[in-house]
Amino acid sequence: MTVSAYKPDITKVTSAYLTADDLKVAASILYNAYFDDPLFTDIFEVDREGYEARLRSAIREEVNTFWDAQQPLIGLYDEGRLIAVSCMIGPDASFGAGRFWHWRLKMLLTTGYVGTKQMIAKEEKVREKIPATNYFMLSLIGVHPSLQDMGLGHVLMRSMLGLLAEDGQSEGIGVLVTLPKCLSFFKDAGFEHVEDIEVGKMTGKVMFHKRKD
Numbered sequence: 001m002t003v004s005a006y007k008p009d010i011t012k013v014t015s016a017y018l019t020a021d022d023l024k025v026a027a028s029i030l031y032n033a034y035f036d037d038p039l040f041t042d043i044f045e046v047d048r049e050g051y052e053a054r055l056r057s058a059i060r061e062e063v064n065t066f067w068d069a070q071q072p073l074i075g076l077y078d079e080g081r082l083i084a085v086s087c088m089i090g091p092d093a094s095f096g097a098g099r100f101w102h103w104r105l106k107m108l109l110t111t112g113y114v115g116t117k118q119m120i121a122k123e124e125k126v127r128e129k130i131p132a133t134n135y136f137m138l139s140l141i142g143v144h145p146s147l148q149d150m151g152l153g154h155v156l157m158r159s160m161l162g163l164l165a166e167d168g169q170s171e172g173i174g175v176l177v178t179l180p181k182c183l184s185f186f187k188d189a190g191f192e193h194v195e196d197i198e199v200g201k202m203t204g205k206v207m208f209h210k211r212k213d
């Protein structure tokens with residue numbers, strides 16, 4: 001079956017936490033998802049030679065760091081094939097914008113000082129606007145590029161909201177939305193606009209889904 005002909009049965013798609021074997025595929029899905037994102041094209045300088053390599057390295061380091069820190073990495077699977085993924089930061093703020101020293105070092109070596117500084121500044125700005133103390137942060141989310149507009153993002157969102165419902169301490173889920181076409185996706189899921197922030201040359205919308213008890 002060719003990739004273009006492949007269409008998963010959305011009623012049979014399952015969600016689960018990623019395994020170590022999934023990390024490479026997850027990074028590839030997210031790389032494609034964020035290739036044209038204005039935040040990343042600005043931070044990693046799309047007009048400068050090597051943009052693809054810098055973005056790919058940054059995404060890979062993010063995914064690996066989330067895995068090492070045992071943060072929630074949720075995948076959608078169709079017959080064992082990973083087709084969508086989300087990376088979340090748990091309510092434990094110690095993971096936060098600073099990450100770990102080895103993450104910073106790897107990011108500095110692969111994406112440069114400016115890119116690393118802006119990535120950290122972005123998350124700090126977002127956290128300043130979230131109207132909660134203990135909450136999940138949705139850092140990255142993506143669906144396989146050949147499987148867009150099939151409802152898989154909504155299935156993945158239900159899994160993330162399920163995680164929120166299971167965590168009695170979390171007050172909600174925060175996210176920075178940088179693409180206008182994604183606003184309706186988050187609004188439909190119950191996210192509310194908190195405030196706009198500027199990161200580099202772009203403006204994004206901080207949104208928050210408040211826990212409903």
